[in-house]
Amino acid sequence: MEERHLRNDLNVSGLSQTAGGAFHRVSIDGMAKVNGNLDCTSLSVNGTLKMHGALSAESATINGMCTLNGPLNSSRVRVDGLTTIHGNLSSPELEVNGKCTVRGRVDGERIDIGGMITIDGDVQCESLNVQGNIKISGFLNAGSVEIKLHTSSSAKEIGGERIDIRRTEQSGFWKSIGLGGTPSFKTSLIEGDEIVLEDTEADIVRGSKVYIGRGCSIKLVEYSGELEIDPDAKVGSSQRI
Amino acid sequence: MTDELISKKDLLDLTGISYGQLYRWKRKNLIPEEWFIRKSSYTGQETFFPKQQMLTRIDKILNMKDGLSLDELADVFSPTLGEVEMSAEQLMDRNIVSSPSLELVKEAGREQPMYALEQIMMLYVLEKLLLSGDITRQEGSLLIDVMSEHYYRFANRASELLLIRKMGVPTFMLVGSGSELYFDQGVKVVLRIPLGTFMEELKLKLG
Numbered sequence: 282m283e284e285r286h287l288r289n290d291l292n293v294s295g296l297s298q299t300a301g302g303a304f305h306r307v308s309i310d311g312m313a314k315v316n317g318n319l320d321c322t323s324l325s326v327n328g329t330l331k332m333h334g335a336l337s338a339e340s341a342t343i344n345g346m347c348t349l350n351g352p353l354n355s356s357r358v359r360v361d362g363l364t365t366i367h368g369n370l371s372s373p374e375l376e377v378n379g380k381c382t383v384r385g386r387v388d389g390e391r392i393d394i395g396g397m398i399t400i401d402g403d404v405q406c407e408s409l410n411v412q413g414n415i416k417i418s419g420f421l422n423a424g425s426v427e428i429k430l431h432t433s434s435s436a437k438e439i440g441g442e443r444i445d446i447r448r449t450e451q452s453g454f455w456k457s458i459g460l461g462g463t464p465s466f467k468t469s470l471i472e473g474d475e476i477v478l479e480d481t482e483a484d485i486v487r488g489s490k491v492y493i494g495r496g497c498s499i500k501l502v503e504y505s506g507e508l509e510i511d512p513d514a515k516v517g518s519s520q521r522i
Numbered sequence: 523m524t525d526e527l528i529s530k531k532d533l534l535d536l537t538g539i540s541y542g543q544l545y546r547w548k549r550k551n552l553i554p555e556e557w558f559i560r561k562s563s564y565t566g567q568e569t570f571f572p573k574q575q576m577l578t579r580i581d582k583i584l585n586m587k588d589g590l591s592l593d594e595l596a597d598v599f600s601p602t603l604g605e606v607e608m609s610a611e612q613l614m615d616r617n618i619v620s621s622p623s624l625e626l627v628k629e630a631g632r633e634q635p636m637y638a639l640e641q642i643m644m645l646y647v648l649e650k651l652l653l654s655g656d657i658t659r660q661e662g663s664l665l666i667d668v669m670s671e672h673y674y675r676f677a678n679r680a681s682e683l684l685l686i687r688k689m690g691v692p693t694f695m696l697v698g699s700g701s702e703l704y705f706d707q708g709v710k711v712v713l714r715i716p717l718g719t720f721m722e723e724l725k726l727k728l729g
Binding site: 405407422423424440441442443469470472473474487488489503522 | 531535540541542544545546548549567
């Protein structure tokens with residue numbers, strides 16, 4: 282591949298349509314439509330971008346609105362606006378402070394969610410940090426999962442080392458908009474080494490060190506080390522294995 | 523494959539590894555996705571694994587863990603072919619191939635000054651099978667044929683090597699891992715081996 286910094290930049294500050302291609306820096310301040318694959322060093326969207334093709338960018342920042350009909354490959358993605366990806370998202374660092382929908386799987390190292398994310402496929406990462414709303418229709422596999430519940434979130438299944446799902450008292454933004462329902466987390470299976478849960482509804486929880494906190498409703502808990510259950514939690518049955 | 527399955531719970535019990543380790547290895551691609559077999563059970567869905575493959579893999583991971591990082595280990599287990607080139611002498615020096623196998627390759631007209639990993643793999647399989655007495659020299663040249671013609675097709679996928687005989691006539695086959703095969707009555711399956719194990723051994727020897 283040619284040296285990236287020798288490439289041209291692409292700037293859109295009006296209304297434009299392009300076929301895609303390879304660029305150095307791409308910045309969209311107006312409205313752009315890209316009918317093909319786009320490969321660039323950095324992408325910044327402050328207006329509206331609609332893409333039909335694969336996007337590969339060393340770093341991508343989206344402050345406006347972005348719809349991708351294809352996969353996104355990057356080493357750093359930050360979404361502060363509204364983004365919909367009809368494909369897989371692969372980025373070691375992902376930060377979402379706006380709203381992001383991924384109709385595919387997500388692979389990363391560090392994922393920080395401050396806003397809302399909906400993922401149709403599986404999620405794989407080393408650490409997942411959520412202060413907001415997350416909905417995963419697939420399997421979540423992460424080294425450490427830390428979810429501060431603000432609204433109703435869910436995942437099909439969770440597996441990992443440290444899993445920490447806790448309630449935070451609603452205040453500020455989330456309370457004032459009053460959206461998303463009461464803080465709760467719904468999943469069918471949680472498996473990990475250290476598990477701390479609050480306000481979680483699950484069929485099975487398996488781990489070595491398990492704490493079931495207030496507001497939980499768990500059908501079956503299997504543990505190998507210690508188990509602590511809050512009096513305000515409902516546990517169908519627990520079993521030492 | 524009619525491999526015996528083991529449930530996740532029994533597996534962790536038996537090997538003493540934790541859920542965290544299991545998921546970390548899966549993330550690092552040390553355990554292939556296909557081995558996570560979902561089946562329904564009385565508690566809902568349960569995950570099962572092919573017992574023998576899984577136990578050997580875990581044993582290998584635990585025993586090699588100290589020397590290699592998890593990422594290096596992942597390289598060893600991946601079916602992907604890496605970038606290696608070696609001459610016949612280098613291969614002999616490293617005890618990967620011996621001269622009888624190289625002679626057979628020469629007879630088949632597939633001798634080369636430098637061998638890429640794909641071909642080294644072919645030589646290694648040939649060497650192992652000849653040494654173990656599983657195949658004859660004549661079958662060896664059939665093996666050279668099928669491996670050099672078709673092995674590249676499985677560059678990123680797990681594959682198996684099959685040797686069948688009918689009325690004393692041998693045939694080699696390369697098939698995708700886990701495929702079901704049915705033969706007529708007169709066919710005897712002499713060998714059915716996953717090539718992944720050879721690749722792991724070979725990568726360790728080359729590494």
